Structures are given as C-alpha cells and as structure tokens.
Amino acid sequence: MASIGSIATAPLRASREGDKNAKSIVFLGVLWFTVLFSVLSLAVLLVTSFLDGSTRLDANLFTRYSSIVLPELAGARAAILGSALVIVLTAVMAIPLGVAAAVYLEEFADSRRWYNKLIEVNLTNLAAVPAIVYGMLTAGVALSIGLPRRVVLTGAIALALLILPVIIITTREAMRAVPQEIRQGSLALGATPLQTVWRQTLPAAVPGIATGSILALSRALGEAAPLLLLGGLVFVSYDPNGLFSGYTVLPIQIYNWAKEPQLAFQQVASAAIILMLALLLLMNAVAIVIRNRYQKRW
C-alpha cells in the first residue's frame, strides 16, 4: 500500500474526449430525434385540428345539436352533456369500488393466500385488457340481466369496469407510499385496523388516489370503442336526461362527423377534437397540480 505522503493527485482536467466523440454525438442525435418525433406528431395534430376547426369553435358547438342537413351549424351539445353524465356516473361507480378493493388488498388481504395472489395477477393483466373487451363483457352481462344496451347507465358500467383496475392499482400505490410507522403508531395507540385505515392511511393517500382517478377518468372520457360496441347512439338530438336515457359522447360524435364527406363536418369534427383535447389537458393538469401540492413528503 502506498504511503499517504506519496499519493499523487491526478489532474482534474479531462484527459479523454468524454462524450465529445463522433459515436456519442450520433447517439445523442438519435435521442433528440426520437423526442422531436413524438413532440412533432402531437404538434401536427394540434395545429391541423386547430386550423380545420378554429372557425367552428363558436357558441354553436356548445349549444346546438348535431344536424344532418345543416353541418355548418351542427353542435356537440348532446355529446358534451352525454360525456359529462357518463363520466360522472363512471366516477361514482368506479372510484368507491376501486378504492375499497385497494384498501382490502393493501391493508387486510393476506398476500400469501393463493386466492389473493390470483387476484393480484389478474388485476395487473386486467389493466392491459383492450377497451373493446370491456364493451363486449358489458353487452353480454346487460343482455343476460335485461339491462338496455344503449343507455347512459350501461355505457358508464362499461367504462367503470375499464378503469377499475387502473384505480385499484394507483390507489394501492398511494397507500403503499404511506409509511408503515404511521400505521404502527396508530395501532399502538389502540386504534383498530379499520380506524387506522379511515383516519390515517386513506387521508394520507387521498392526493395519490385523486391523481390516479382523474387520469383514469380522462382515459374513459376519450374512449369510444366499448361504447360503440354497446351501440352508443351516433345521432342524438336531445339532452340525456337520466340513467336510462339514450346518449352519445364526444369521441363517438367525432367519429360520426369525421366519416362524413362534407368539409363542414370535418371542421366541426376538428372543433370537437380541440374541445376534447382541452378537456383532457385540463384534467391532467388538475391531476398534476393535486399531486404536486398535496403529495406528502415523509
């Protein structure tokens, strides 16, 4: 071993090229290109939609129903109200169910039991099941229990089933982020496990649950496939007015307009796309704000 006095201090000045050789620069270029590619395609979508649809971003879009004879005046009123109603109903069904399931799995289930393991595996897979499969499932169930297919309730059930696994998974993650010391502190003070969940774990996990739920709902908002399969109506000229009302939603309305040949329909479709993108952006922004503001740092 060298004695301390003789250790030479190596110069800090760069003795090699570091990341400045040709290979590194090409690699960096590729990385930049991939980022640029994804950002550009989003930008193209936004710009073309905006150019096509800006003329139709007017009051008519919000106040008028769709029209076959007057595409210049067609509006998305029924679709906007339909989307709002379906999403609220989806949230009302999916969030309590999902959170309750997550609480059971995270706080009470014995993860070593085979049936709980089975649930875990299935849950992860369910989150990756294509949306249309949930449409088929709901259609089948609706048929067998005599529920009409083309109504708000059935559509919301399909979307709730679709986002349930996502809500369960994000809620579990939020609860897992609550330190074990908090649970132990509560239990050591004579709280029951249920009291501990209600008074400590769940409140601490609320920001994470809210973020996950909003992101899941924004997915449901943009989803057309399961509702199309359920026969969601493509032409609705009335406000949906209850659980068993016929309805349409924004993505279906856009799909319907976009397949028409007239330019006026293309324009109103683009306007509706802008509206939906704005909504999605807003929801995601709210989710991010909640996460950043209320996330607890332990």
Place this chain on the structure above:
Amino acid sequence: MNSHYYSTRTHDVAEAGNETAANELASLVEVRQDDRRSLPSDPKPIMECEGVDVFYDDFRAVTDVSLGFGYNEITALIGPSGCGKSTLLRSLNRMNDLILGARVEGAVTFHGQSIYAKDVDPIEVRRRIGMVFQKPNPFPKSIYDNVAYGPRVTGAKVSDMDDLVEEALTRSALWDEVKDKLKQSALGLSGGQQQRLCIARTIAIRPEVILMDEPCSALDPIATSRIEDLMVELVKDYSIIIVTHNMQQAARVADRTAFFTALADEGTGDRTGLLVEYDLTAKIFSTPADERTENYISGRFG
C-alpha cells in the same frame, strides 16, 4: 497482512479503554440509584415472560426468555444487534401480530393474564401497554390532534379534551414549547420534540406499561437527555420497558437490565436471541455473573 495489523491495533486500543469505560458506567449507575428507593432483588412483576420463543415462520428469533418486568420500574433490554430484544419488546403488546408469519410461543402475561389467550383482544392489549418507536412517528396532523388521537379512537370518555391534551403534553415536558402552536402540524417540530410528542400521545391513553424501542437512537445528545429525564419522571406512574443500544443510557435510567446475546446456528447461520442475565442494573454493570455480560459491558464484543 495490512488489515490484520490494523485490526489488532484497534483491539489493543479498545482493551486499554475498557477499565475506564466500565468504571464510568458503574458511576452512572450509582448516580441513578441514589435518588431511588432500594429495590427488591426480585421485581414485583406487572408483566412476565415465561419460556417465550418468538418465531418468524420457521426462524426462531428469540428463544426461551423468562423474566418479570417490575411495577413502576424501568427495565432496559440491552445486547448486540440481532439479539432479538426489539422482537421481544414488540411481542409484549402484540405489535408482532402485524408481521406476517410472526408467532409467539410460551406465556406473556400482564397482571397474570396471558395476552396471547384466544379471547384476548390485541387492541385492548395495546391500549394498556403503549409503545414509543425508534423513529419519531407523529401523524401528519396538528400537535393537538396527535395527542387527542388515542382517546378519540379508543372512545375514552373524556370530559375535557383540552385538559387531557395539556396534561399529557405537560407530563412529557413539551407543553411550554408548544402551547402556543397546538394547531400547527406536528411535522414542524424538531426530532426530539416529535419524540416527546409521541410519548405524550402514548400517555394520553393512560396505559400502564410503556414500551420504548430505542427511543433516542434518532436524537441528538441534548434531546436524548431530555427523554431520559422524562423517563425517570414517568416511572413514578408507569412501568417502562426500554430497548437500547446505548449502555450508558441503560446505566443512567434503568432499575433493572436484561442482557441478551445472539447465538448463531451452526447449520443455517441463523441468529437466535437469548437472555443471558437479568438483574438490578447496579449489579449488571458492576459485578455481572456471566462472563458474556462482562465482555459486552466492558466493550470486548458487540
């Protein structure tokens, strides 16, 4: 070659300091014992362990522990890392139940009743036998709500919660520091204050026994000494069982000390904790009966 030389040297240095270290500990014990009534050689137990084994699945973490924890006494559990003292402590109020696969064999009794009997509610056990953890773990609530939490969840009949909060904070020597900011988040307190808040929180449910799992290991020396003073104050009304890595701390505060060590299984290498010696702190630190205790206390191992 080099490393061998190095380790031998440190050993020599440690040897040379042994005598003084042991003398210091003994003097600490004397200071503590002076202000206390003379204790009987056998404790009058509020809790007792009889042939206790603690397992995690098939792994035996603690083996065959028998000892009694005295009324209004501070009992310290000391020993090297992995000797099962924290495990034993957690099995005294059934916090071990929360670990999957943990199980206790033998008898743990509180006022003569087995706390592991079938009809015993672990929640009730924890209400009578409180616990303070290694890392201060205040809830992300106000100081007031932290203290009021226990009485609220246990549904205790409290005529005036404000009084109870004040009393608990006063008893844990925190009232003067926080009385003007009871509604502020407990997470804004310093580490030492947080730990005293955790003690206040425990006192608020009026337990009979307070278990402390290395309560000062995350604190600086000043905060530590305040907690120690607090323990000496609290033991007039409570029985305290404390796990500590700090032998000076055991010598300063404990009435009785139990020394544990870990035995490695030759086949599996698993380390199982066992009780070596349990006696009055004064005796443990001056004239221990077992050579292993003496070696540990004088710093020869551990």
